[in-house]
Amino acid sequence: MSGPSDHRHIVVGIDGSRGALNAAAWATEIAALHRVPLRLLCVHDPSEHEREVEPHHGEHERQRAQDAHRHLTEAADVARHVAASAPTRPGNTEIRMEMRAGTSFTTLLEAADAADLLVLGARNGSSSGSESLVTTAALIARAACPVAVVRAGFRRTGGPVVTGVRSECEPDVLHYAFRYAHRRGTLLRAVHCVLAGPGSSEPGTEHAAGSNEARDLLDTWLEPDEARFPDVVVDPITTETPADVALVRYSSSAELVVVGRGAPHPPRGILGRTATGVFMHAMCPVIFVGPHRRDRYPRA
Template sequence: MSRPEERGRIVVGVDGSPEALEAVRWAAAEAVRRGASLHLITSVEWLDRPAIGLPAPEHSVADKLFELAGKDLDDAASAAKEIAPEVRVNRQTVVGFPVPVLTAESRHAGLLVVGGSGRGRFSSLLAGSVAVGVATHAACPVVVVRGEDHGDSAPVVLGVDGGRSGEATVAFAFEAAAARRVPVIAVHTWGFPPGDARTAPIWGEISDDAERELAESLAGWTEKFPDVAVRRIVSHSVAAHRLVELSQEAQLVVVGSRGHGQLVGLVLGSVSNAVVHRAACPVAVVRPART
């Protein structure tokens, strides 16, 4: 379990790309809402290994990369201060690959924020695969900043699947909506039942079961957050499609993450993966607590 000071720490991945700066700005605004500090981190993957018998160059490639990393962090800190001048900002350059570096930092954070894609040094730190990687392995919730700003009054969309990650996901969504003073749109889909049109007579029963499952998932949260208006949607559709559709008018989509079979915890769920890649607004991926 993380300590209180760690829960008040937001880690942001930086790589010098415009997407990284958007992630920093989003995280700075979130830090104000949470009363949290910002920890800006970038990774340098290169280690000089001069060949035996050759003189060392006056200026190594590693020196240049560390110089660029420092500039990236300076730019990120300036972007954060423009949004939230009162927030405490720390910076760090780490030698290593992006996913393990950020995953390690997530063990001491309340939130990890990355961009949806990156075009900075080596297009590495915030590349789409890296965003999925940290969302898969991080020890804290991850926000992938992508899409557009749909305004401060836009709702928080919550994908409800009733799985093991359900309670943590619902809690994150309600807390985010309460901090922003906006509604929650809670979505539960029941997909396409097997068979053909002859199964249509039981669709009503399936829909009723889905309604009950959604109500059970939200039970208690509306009482805990009485000022958060809730709109419930039970839809006969593919979950990822519905969530991406709703993201076009949302300021945040919140989904859970779970793997399958023997790979539980090693892969991002198909719905979360699709939403991270296609949503029109930032996406929060909340993993179940590890026991």
């Protein structure tokens, strides 16, 4: 789909991997929850080098296109199966398939410009998996919209939403987490790390984790969204554990972790320390929120 940016939808990168199928399944539930279309996007890359030196490049391009179509069909079958049993609006989620030629990185970045959320599957192990990690991290850092990463064995429902509360300078992260918890009707666990170590990229405070000052500060940051979403039950936590370690620990029983990407500004496009740790080790789906060029939230 290449429609106008005001058409709300979720984009899933499809590449034939198990991780992509996991992403399609999870994203279908989110699309049903927020009542937006799901766009399955598969990119096949016709190499310019092969065009020049490969006498049968046309045949190879056709094969790549056929493979991309097969990957899309498999992902769409998974999505339709999930949509049919969705707890909200079962079977009503619009599922679109799109195949495009180009580089995956550039095409997914372009797709994120008009999306509410870009969803990517995580790969584990192997050299291709390592390369995929680098590409995924770069997409998280540079995409115009929030980016979700889904690992194998993700927790579908039942756990809390966990979010890292870094400071008052990241309201987008809290706002996104509150909106998701409101829509899902689940507990929001808000974790703030204090007394960050020397040289840490995370802004610490001068308060001990168990002090009244630290808790009062966290309560102050939570207050605006607690007023907007009075139905959301919040479990505020202050800890001296490094933020990435704490969030990974809580991810073991969570439905979702919402965290800031923490990276300064383009053109660097580098994830912050906490975002990198959560990206590498979280045990549930993670949504990385702002500072993007544009942050959009599911409607309440």
